[in-house]
Amino acid sequence: MSMPFYVSPEQVMKDKADYARKGIARGRAVVVVAFAGGIVFASENSSRALHKISEIYDRVAFAAVGKYNEFENLRVAGVRYADLRGYSYDRSDVTARGLANAYAQTLGTIFTTESKPYEVELVVAEVGPDPAADQIYRLTYDGSVADEHGFVAMGGSAEQITAKLAERWSAGLSLEEALALAVEALGSDAAAEAAGRGPRTIDPEQLEVAVLDRTRTRRLFRRLPPPVLVSLLAPTADATADSTTAEAAAPDAG
């Protein structure tokens, strides 16, 4: 009769954490950047259908990196949580904090009780009536929650990208500035660092970008399709005029 090997709980947790971290670091990064008018989410993602960034509710959005089937499952659960809560109570009773707690418990339970942890990292963000009331929660594979201020980068090359954001981010950016910073940060990954030629340029066709726009009413989440990105990223003197046309051109579909 064979006895199972003894493995210490520390070792089990460490192995699971290493496994999850490796999975997460393989994918492309997502950055979340707060600006004066709301919060912008950006990712390098050539797919027009498989989103990493998504609407949850009126003021709440979701961004994720890692295994698609796992974070898509969490996204669907989040939309159901928000819609059920909003329907049984009121639309104003759906908050990012409540959702972040539910995700934290879910991820924490999966991490400790199941043999394979979720290889995902999430951001749940909510815009308030003013920038001081904005909330950005970052959730990791083991269910830990961090309340972030201003910006978050997660996924592959997160360290390099975070360093770039920390160096350049300041409160009160315009949408154009925040978007330019987000795209530059996404291009400042480990590969670009190794090449030593500064940030890669990323084609707008390869970007998935969405904003939670404080100035809208009710549902604040809007995707910014490539044509709008081109005009927003274009270095023009008349940036305000550009942003107006961009808003008008943004389609309504989520």
Next chain:
Amino acid sequence: MSQQRGSDPSGRLPAAFHVPGSSSFTDFVRDHAPEVLPGSRPLPAGAVPAHGGPFTGGPGGGQPPHATTIVAIVCEAGVVMAGDRRATAGNMIAQRDIEKVFPADDHSCVGIAGTAGLALEMVRLFQVELEHFEKLEGALMSFEGKANRLSTMIRGNLGLALQGLAVVPVFAGYDLEAGRGRIVSYDVTGGRYEEVDHHSVGSGSVFARGALKKLFRPGMSAAAAVRVAVEALWDAADDDSATGGPDLLRGIWPVVTVVTAQGYQRVTDAEVAAVVDAVVANRRGNPGGRPQESTEGASGA
């Protein structure tokens, strides 16, 4: 509490939240928390009495308020829907400023006639249903899909309808695939019928329909359709006591909405007030609202 149903003691999201497949909010809630859905509460047998009865308090001997006339008109850019502001309970006015036309999503709207409480709940569920689908699928539901979802909800209310608490909405919107405005009407059994040009529901609909038949012109502009909608509601209010006309003293105007390819838009009170003023000016000494041109023609003859 519905949120606690079937929840894991660890506090993680219940298993039902993670089941893949369904994009329907109603289907999800029916499995997970059926008590929050309309139609899942058992009711005693019997009809709601016409006057008085087991209900207590409120005007009209405690009868539940009824919402009345809604008109919908296809115009060049899409569709116009308008509703009066009166809710009645028996012979009493239950509310002067109820709103009966709502956005269903960005490209459609729904107007309600019948038992106000049930209809408002149905609209709220319908709105969540469409938004839920849009978020989960990442695409807008087709116009046909929306019309069918509403049909299913009305059918779910059939038992109550037979007890005297009917809900009869009218659904209209801009069909992005067909590139035109469309109107769908319903009966209490959930039967859905596509309407050409225009439609009206509610107690004053007979009179409104007469006005619509005379005033509707194919391919009319949205502004002209708004005027026709206000005229039709005026005619309904003129002959139906349950339909409220524009309240000039209190400044309560009909709810008028326009849905085009650009989306749902409610016509502002100031704009509706201007249209109402024009209608009033035309009808002074001319209560039937004959257009001025033909009046001049008749006097010249």
